[in-house]
Structure formats: C-alpha cells, structure tokens
Amino acid sequence: MKRFLNDLRRYWAYTLYSAKSQLKSEVANSYLNWVWWVLEPFCFMLIYSFVFGTLIGRKIEYYNIYIFAGLALWDFFNRCIKSSVRMVKRHKPIVSRVYLPKFTLIISDIMVSAFKMMICLGITLCMLAVYRVPVTVNILFVFPIVITMMLLTYACETILLHLGVFIEDMANVVNILLRFLFYLTGIFYNIRTILEEPYSSILVKLNPVALLIESLRNCMIYGKTPDLKIIINWFFISLIVAVLGTRNIYKNENTYVKVI
Amino acid sequence: MMTAKTPTLKIIQIPGPDEKKPGAAAKGAGKSGKKRWQPEQAEPAITVKDLKIRYKSVAAYSIKKKLLHLQGADTKTFEAVRGISFVVNKGQILGITGKNGSGKSTLLRALANIFSADEGSIDLHGHSVSLLAIGVGFNGELTGRENIMISGLLLGFSEELVREKMDDIIEFAGIGDFIDMPVRTYSSGMHSKLAFSITAVLETDIMLIDEVLSVGDEKFKKKSYQRMKELIEDRNRTVVIVSHSLSTLTDLCDTVMWMHEGKIMEIGDPETVLEDYRKFMS
Numbered sequence: 001m002k003r004f005l006n007d008l009r010r011y012w013a014y015t016l017y018s019a020k021s022q023l024k025s026e027v028a029n030s031y032l033n034w035v036w037w038v039l040e041p042f043c044f045m046l047i048y049s050f051v052f053g054t055l056i057g058r059k060i061e062y063y064n065i066y067i068f069a070g071l072a073l074w075d076f077f078n079r080c081i082k083s084s085v086r087m088v089k090r091h092k093p094i095v096s097r098v099y100l101p102k103f104t105l106i107i108s109d110i111m112v113s114a115f116k117m118m119i120c121l122g123i124t125l126c127m128l129a130v131y132r133v134p135v136t137v138n139i140l141f142v143f144p145i146v147i148t149m150m151l152l153t154y155a156c157e158t159i160l161l162h163l164g165v166f167i168e169d170m171a172n173v174v175n176i177l178l179r180f181l182f183y184l185t186g187i188f189y190n191i192r193t194i195l196e197e198p199y200s201s202i203l204v205k206l207n208p209v210a211l212l213i214e215s216l217r218n219c220m221i222y223g224k225t226p227d228l229k230i231i232i233n234w235f236f237i238s239l240i241v242a243v244l245g246t247r248n249i250y251k252n253e254n255t256y257v258k259v260i
Numbered sequence: 261m262m263t264a265k266t267p268t269l270k271i272i273q274i275p276g277p278d279e280k281k282p283g284a285a286a287k288g289a290g291k292s293g294k295k296r297w298q299p300e301q302a303e304p305a306i307t308v309k310d311l312k313i314r315y316k317s318v319a320a321y322s323i324k325k326k327l328l329h330l331q332g333a334d335t336k337t338f339e340a341v342r343g344i345s346f347v348v349n350k351g352q353i354l355g356i357t358g359k360n361g362s363g364k365s366t367l368l369r370a371l372a373n374i375f376s377a378d379e380g381s382i383d384l385h386g387h388s389v390s391l392l393a394i395g396v397g398f399n400g401e402l403t404g405r406e407n408i409m410i411s412g413l414l415l416g417f418s419e420e421l422v423r424e425k426m427d428d429i430i431e432f433a434g435i436g437d438f439i440d441m442p443v444r445t446y447s448s449g450m451h452s453k454l455a456f457s458i459t460a461v462l463e464t465d466i467m468l469i470d471e472v473l474s475v476g477d478e479k480f481k482k483k484s485y486q487r488m489k490e491l492i493e494d495r496n497r498t499v500v501i502v503s504h505s506l507s508t509l510t511d512l513c514d515t516v517m518w519m520h521e522g523k524i525m526e527i528g529d530p531e532t533v534l535e536d537y538r539k540f541m542s
Contacts, residue, residue: 014413021410025401028442093398097391098414099373254376257369258315 004246007101015104019111041120044068045127052188060190062221065127069220070187070213072120073146077153077209078178079113084157085164085171088256095257102253103246106157110150117146124220136223142216148231149212152238158245165256185210208234305387305466305498306348306371310380313341313366340366342522343380348515350387353492353499355513355530357506357537363522364502368468371500387465387498390415392456400444404435404454407443411458425461432487433457434480453480460487467491469501488512506534 008015027036048071049064060066087105088095095102121142128135164170184207185191191210192200204210211234215226315338341363348354356364369375370382372391398407408429412422430439433454438446446454459467469488492499492512503509509516509530516533518525518540525540526533 010416011413013419014410017409017413017419021399021402021406024406025399025442028401094414096369096374097372098411100414254374257374 001243003250004103007104008107011101011104014100015108015111018104018108019115022108022112023115037116037119038123041072041116041123044071045123049127059193062131062133065124065131065133065221066217067188068120068127069124069217070185072117072124073149073213073216074182074185074187074209075120076113076117077149078182079116080110080153081156081160081174081178082171083109083113084160085174087157087161088165089260092260096260102161102249102256103158106154106161109157110154114150121146128220133221134223135220138219138223138225141219141226141228144228144231144235145212145216145219145226148208148235148238151235151242152208152212155238155241155245158242158249162245162248162252165259181207181209185213187213205230208238303350304347304383304385305350305352306346306500307383307385308347308371308380309345309383310343311341311345311367311370311377311382312339312343312379313363313370313375314339314378340522341370344519344522344524345380346517346524346527348498348500350498351495352515353501353513355509355516356500356502356519357504357509357516357534358519358525359541361521362519364519365470367519368470368500368502371466372468384466388416389466389468390459390462390464391468391470392459398443398451398455401442403441404433404439404443404446405430407454408458412462415459415462415464417462422462429454429457429461432461432483434483449477449480453484456484460484460491463491463494463497465496466498466500469499469503471503506538510534 023037024034027033030036032039045064045068048067052063052067083090084106087109088102091100091105094100127133160170160174167173184203186194191203191214194200195203204214211227211230215231218224219226344367356367358364366375368391370377371384372389373382373384374391399410402410405426408426409419409422412425413419417425433439433450433456435446435450435453438450443451443454489512491497499512501509501513513530515527516530517527518533518537520540526536
C-alpha cells in the first residue's frame, strides 16, 4: 500500500499529462478539434432522442434520457475494459525502455474515459433541464455511484491487464463477455420489466454494472434513493479486488516486458 | 570454450588510468581526457550479485493452441544472463561488449529495472537511472514537445524542470519546426536525435547507453559523441555503455566487461579486455 501511494505520488504528473495528451491526440488532426468531445455525445443524444423518443414508443418514462445516462456509464466501463487487455502491449515502446508502475497505465486510461463520461453526464443534466424532469436531492448519489463504477473498472482492469499480457486471445474472450454483459445490464430496456421477480433483483444485485446504471438512472431521472447497502458491498468487493490486482501487477510487472 | 573469470573484486581493484604505467596512462588520458575514476573514490553505484535472467514459461500463449493442440506448458527456457556479479563505482564508466545474444542488452534493461532478476540482485544504492537506447519509445500521435515532457516525467523529473530544459533539448535535437509535429511524421534519424537529446540533457545519476552513439547524420553524430563525453566527464555520473564499437569503448570507458553467452568472460582495463575479445572473435 505504501509503495502504491509512493508510486502514485511520484508518477501522478506523468499519469495526468499522459491522459491529457491522449485526449488531445484523439482530436488533434480533426478540423473541429476539442469540439468533438462535446459534439460526439451531443449528436448521439439527438439520435437517441429522435429514434427512441419519437419513432419508438415510450414505455419507459424519459426513455431517451434513460438510454443516454445508461450509455454514459456503460461506454466508460466498456472502453476501459477493452483497452486494458492490450494495455501493456500498446505501451511497449515505453515500458520496454523505462520502468513505469503498470497500474499508472490503467489510471491514465480511466482518466481519459472518465473525462468523456463526465461530458455525457453533463449532457444528461442538460437533458433533464430541457425535458423539465423534476430533480431531487437524490441526484447527489451520482457521486458515490460514479466513484464505485471507477473503482470497479480499475479492479477489473488490473486483472485483465495481467491476463492480457500472457493470453493472446484474451481480447476476443473479453469482447464476447462484454457483449453478454451488455445484454445482462439492460441499456435499452429495463431488466425489471423483462424478467420476473426475484430473478430481476438477483440479476441486478449480482451484476454490479447493471446495479450502478439502474441506481444512476433512479437517482438522476426518477428522484429515487439507490440501494446504498448493495452499492457499498460492491464498493468493498471492488476495493479488495483492486488491492489484490495491484499487488499481482507489482509482483509480475517486470516480467511483462519479457513476454511482449 | 573459455571459462568465465571472477569479476567482482577485479573491477573495484582496477587502478585508475593515472596510476597505470606512464605510457598507458598517457594513452588513456590522451584519447578521451575523461579517465577519472580513482580507487579511493570507491563508493558503489551499481552492485550486481549472482544475477540470472531467464526468458522462461512467460511466453504468451493462445487459448486456441492450448485447446486444439493440447500442448504442454511453454517451457522453453533461455537464460540470457547466467549468474554474473560485478560492482560499478560512482563516477566509473563501464563498457560492455560481446557478440550478439551475449546478454548485454538484457543486463542493461535489468539495471534499468525494466527486467526483473530471476535470481540474484541488483542494487543501485538509491541512484536515479535512465536507459538511452536507439528508438526510445514515443507516442507517435503526440508532438515532439509533448513526448519530451512525457519522457522527462517518466525519468522522474518534475514538470517544471522538464519545461526549464525543454528549449535545450529542442535546440540539441535540431529538428526545427518538426518539434510541434506528431512524432509519427519523423524520419528514423529525427526520432533517434530527439531520443538522444532527451537523455543527454535530462541527466540522471546513472546513464545506461545501448548502442546509441551513432545516431542521426554525421553532424549530429559528432555533436552527440561530444555531448556524451561531456556527460561522462562529470565525476558524479556513473555510465554503463553497451557497444560493438571497440574504438568507442577504448575511448570512453575506464573499464570494459566482455560478455559471452550470458557470462562475464573478462573484465578489466579496456586495452587488455578488448585485445582478448578481438583475438577471440577473429
């Protein structure tokens, strides 16, 4: 833990600069430059509003916001997990020349995706205002939900970063698992209406991504208090996995270069 | 096959060039003007003990191969470094030579903490270390300026210090307006020039140099060689150079280590070791 904190402090400047550079490089050669960071999710919002708000029926209240908020969190998780599998190989030019605690690669990656998620959540807030959705104080639960999502993502990434170095096909396996998880998470539909109780509750409780997305929607759009007990449980499970995953990376990180 | 000599004490006991017989001392000093390591300064900067580095059972494997061919574990083991020990003192310039596949670069990467030791230990006594190698990794999408900052931060320097040194690095690299272009647009020469300039300007206590003294065009080669000499002349800097160029090693180093198949064949003053190496290779 001491080593982790020391390394985090020592490499914080690099991690932050690397994340900023990554974001910048993604739009560096485009005509609209940084405007794409806002324009892209804004366009998606318009598409969802048109397709799901106008063309398809409205079985779910504020359906376009419902989808957009869900996708904000899902895209964050999905992007980070996919990226973590090839994390070390992608940074081969750097990690084969200089020592770098490999967990900083994960943190930098999470920062990039978190920035994009924050823009999406900002647009969701604007949508709440445009559609005059009654907002309650429960919207503040967004913060613990997002923090838990980040910790959960970090925890999963520590495991996948390690496996991705040694197993060539890991990216294919992860793609399939993510697709499966996508349908178990209920981005475009409500799991509770698709499945009967108690199966839907069990599924939401056992799938932390579904739990966090449902909680986010509930507190942002519908003014409900999320089930804090289960969120806290998942927070601590993620914390334990994150600690174990980081320890495992520390233990093996110097052999990664030999493999890649 | 020749047997490996025991190097640990020998490297410490090598007299400084000034203590050699008059002819040899004059020859060494005259060539480089930097032979300054003295036995009484013997403060270790790098201590390597029984170091073994293997490439084994860490090969990435495919699930398909495992399932369809039911292969056993990838147990191919290659021992790149086979139990070597030596000490490099503060201010010393150690040259490492040997034929391809002798474990030189693996050793250098282990000293830079990039490879882990399978057995034995490496102690850098708290000194900062940087590895200068051809084709230092850059993010191709970022500009040269941004890559300088990232490299500097990775080497453990503060953002302020890198900003301070930024102009010196850019001037030394001499790549003009390309510094604000994405690195992927650079030629290999420009790439190497920038890589060299970063490590040459952002100085660390221990510099590990891997075949880098001949980067860029003729003009840059001279400039980089001169800069390398300046860096080496700093009495507080410890340098380890891996090179196939015997003239470079003779000129720059006060000690040379000859590696062969992961072991130290000989370690000592450059003239003797390189002469033996020459004979062995001929």
